[in-house]
Amino acid sequence: MSINLFESILFATIVAGTPLLLVALGELVTEKSGMLNLGAEGLMSVGAVSAFAIALTMDSTVAGLVAGMVAGILLSLVYGFITIHLMANQVATGLAVAIFGVGLSAFLGKPFEAKVLEAVPRTVVPYLSDLPLIGRALFAQQWMVYVSWVLLALIIWFLARTRAGLALKAVGESPVSAHAIGLPVIRIRYFAVMFGGAMAGLGGGFISVFHTPMWTEGMIAGKGWIALALVVFATWRPSRVLLGAYLFGGVMISQLFFQSSEVQIEIPSQFLSALPYLATILVLVLISSNVKMIRMNSPASLGKPFLKENA
């Protein structure tokens, strides 16, 4: 493999992994509070379409991303209200978010199909981008990629070093005990759900505004679901989300590798497109079979409603 090919594969891997990183980090924080929001696919979809529509009409990348986050937050609030206040089943409500979000994005996005945004230029970090092999891939990316690293660092710090992070984890382990020591369980869970919504919206926005940059119906194509699997893969540890996101990013761009001039292998394109989904299943199998590790790392109250009356 030539150096050039290696560089471009690494570069594309990071681009493809970035939305997964953003969404999975958001879902991780949501799940740390004990809330299992399966609606990431829907949240990403509304985020992507809102971000694209606003970025196009207001001619502003930042405004687009903010719109994507707001859309994600709004839809996640519906999820939050139904699961937290009305104590509905979290799995079913998450499914509703996914179905509704995908449908709504297709509906809202119709007028914006077949339009293209101007590509966001790459931000080249001086000196670092001259590093051999990895320089260009890591330090000549669009700026959202750097933002995703900052967010990762902030989340690691928040969960490990802050009081609020500790409170979040306490709620996720045992909302009843957390309530007993005076933590506002309901408020904390709402914030966690909203944060997850914002990050999923941002991830969707990255795809439609930075990566493609355009909107087509169904373009999220299961990335929200893959992000959910990534949280399991990472056993609820943010640093491992990074590893998983780029691993999957690599699988997603495998087409690039197989279609490159040096490796001529005749494989149906559908098979290559199926790889990320098959890889997700494989990863789930490898991680989940270690029941003890899952049980030790997953928030103990994950998916269970909190009733004040029982506290």
Next chain:
Amino acid sequence: MLWLEQRPVPSDKMRWLSPLIAVVLTVLTGLLMFALLGKDPWQGFEVFFINPLKSTYAISELVLKATALALCAAGLAVGFRANVWNIGAEGQFIVGAICATVVAVHMGSHPGFTLVLMVVAGLAGGAAWAAIPAFLKTRFNASEILVSLMLVYVADLLASWLVFGPLKDPMGLNFPQTVMFESEALLPILVQGTRLNLVLGFVLIVLMATYILMYRTHLGFKMRVAGESPKAARYAGVSAKAMVWLGLLIGGACAGLAGMAEVAGPMGQLTDKISNGYGFAAIIVAFVGRLHPLGIGLAALLMALFFIGGEQSQQYLGLPGSISMVFQGMLLFYLLASDVLIRFRIRWGREGQSPAPPAASARVPEDGATT
């Protein structure tokens, strides 16, 4: 202030009223949406709720759509009852359609026999696709939610590869589709002049069979116990693994049968867009129908209205067909929200203080215990 008071026992009345409340709220929100989009709400109502019922033909189309939804939902409901979250009916539908297509395309002319074999292939194909998450769940503890969902995308790509490649109609001008099936490979029409076919019989059989299974057999009882209280089920010696297998296999087989009926019915061939989202909508049908075969039949008809309304809204309202998915998602939201009324009642006043009227004091023992 409004607040929620836990009921001493869940309300059976609300269990069945809640879907009605959800439907009414969905329709009202829909009308509001039409108005906000600058459309005539009444015209929107007409497209979704009047036009599909206007003529015998329209009704037959509605029933035909409902059959696919009811088949998928009836199978899913068995799994949901046992707390097995198969959300990949869409993929099982596609694989059922693929297997039936392979039989239809490769079998010579054997009147009667071809169809029987196609039914078997559809059932087996759907069940086999669902067996993957069942195996990975029972053997490796992998989430059946994510695995069954991932397999939807894989099934979709598999169908796409087949109709672009090995199964492509050589005379089809390069369209991604197989040859049209011979008449022996098509389900016989039940009502002349319509497309309503024998699938209606399949639906009645499946609804009845799932009813008997869930409510009239010991196995069904065990599944319901496993769903409502996994702990109690474990003490009673119910095998959780067996429940996962049963739930997924039955769900997969039913979805596969629906896929078979789609290619052997209204489509008459396999294309790369065979499913239309029936498998996902069926999840909503199962919940709105309260996981009960009778409810599922009614909910499938309702959801079929949304499908047909969505198809026609482009033409009559100038709105994208995806509006149907918006309504479907909304219906599920409203249903889950209304379900709070099964276990709680809404109270007005200061939280924790029920404004107990004097007459109520006579029956305090059961009622007053919770306040």
